[in-house]
Amino acid sequence: MKDDIIYGRNPVIEALEAGKTVIDKLLIQDGLRHSQLGYIHHLAKEKGLRCQTVDKRKLDQLCGGQNHQGVIALTAIHTYAEISDILALAKQRKEPPFLVITEGITDPHNLGSIIRTANAAGAHGVIIPKNRSVGLNATVAKVSAGAVEYTLVARVTNIAQTLNKLKDDGLWIVGTDLSGTQRHDACDLTGPIGIVIGSEGAGMSRLVRQACDFLVKIPMVGEIESLNASVAAGILLYEAVRQRRQEEK
Numbered sequence: 001m002k003d004d005i006i007y008g009r010n011p012v013i014e015a016l017e018a019g020k021t022v023i024d025k026l027l028i029q030d031g032l033r034h035s036q037l038g039y040i041h042h043l044a045k046e047k048g049l050r051c052q053t054v055d056k057r058k059l060d061q062l063c064g065g066q067n068h069q070g071v072i073a074l075t076a077i078h079t080y081a082e083i084s085d086i087l088a089l090a091k092q093r094k095e096p097p098f099l100v101i102t103e104g105i106t107d108p109h110n111l112g113s114i115i116r117t118a119n120a121a122g123a124h125g126v127i128i129p130k131n132r133s134v135g136l137n138a139t140v141a142k143v144s145a146g147a148v149e150y151t152l153v154a155r156v157t158n159i160a161q162t163l164n165k166l167k168d169d170g171l172w173i174v175g176t177d178l179s180g181t182q183r184h185d186a187c188d189l190t191g192p193i194g195i196v197i198g199s200e201g202a203g204m205s206r207l208v209r210q211a212c213d214f215l216v217k218i219p220m221v222g223e224i225e226s227l228n229a230s231v232a233a234g235i236l237l238y239e240a241v242r243q244r245r246q247e248e249k
Contacts, residue, residue: 008068009070010036016049019047024136026049086127106133177198
């Protein structure tokens with residue numbers, strides 16, 4: 001088996017019942033009916049896990065043609081942290097909280113790059129959504145160049161609600177958006193902040209955009225209107241690093 005999937009009805013059931021493996025999502029073959037698959041649905045619902053029906057060819061591709069019996073569990077290669085762990089790390093370092101929040105990043109290369117950059121910039125952690133987002137799979141770990149081993153990554157059900165909670169905890173929430181009224185280098189990124197990076201195509205959702213304290217944009221000089229999500233994250237994170245170092249002088 002690959003290190004980020006479990007396939008076959010009995011292995012998936014055992015993983016669900018034991019609860020020792022972090023499962024991001026279940027993929028079940030479209031149109032297939034079996035009592036064990038019904039039980040898997042039941043276990044998934046109990047544990048709040050997302051089930052997605054997919055074509056058999058997708059399952060064949062993921063497990064290299066092995067007999068998957070119509071079900072694959074996508075697993076995380078690293079344990080998720082809690083937001084409280086991230087804030088506790090900032091307090092331990094005696095630094096203002098410095099977080100990255102992503103919404104709808106589905107490309108594992110983008111998420112891996114964002115985690116790598118977050119670690120390099122000294123961010124205390126990354127927050128990702130449970131649904132409509134890639135989890136901590138093997139590709140994310142590889143692209144992060146090992147950063148997933150050192151960077152706290154929390155996974156939440158609702159990003160907008162999480163942003164409001166972070167604001168209650170004293171963080172300023174900065175969203176990256178083309179409609180932003182400030183340049184990224186003209187806003188204060190020195191205090192307790194959470195930088196929000198939207199999805200690769202649609203950017204931030206309306207509710208997440210509304211939950212931000214202010215929106216910033218990165219100036220685009222050429223013909224292209226926007227940057228890759230991980231590149232935008234890198235620019236914002238290192239602008240925050242620059243400002244924080246200046247403040248320390």
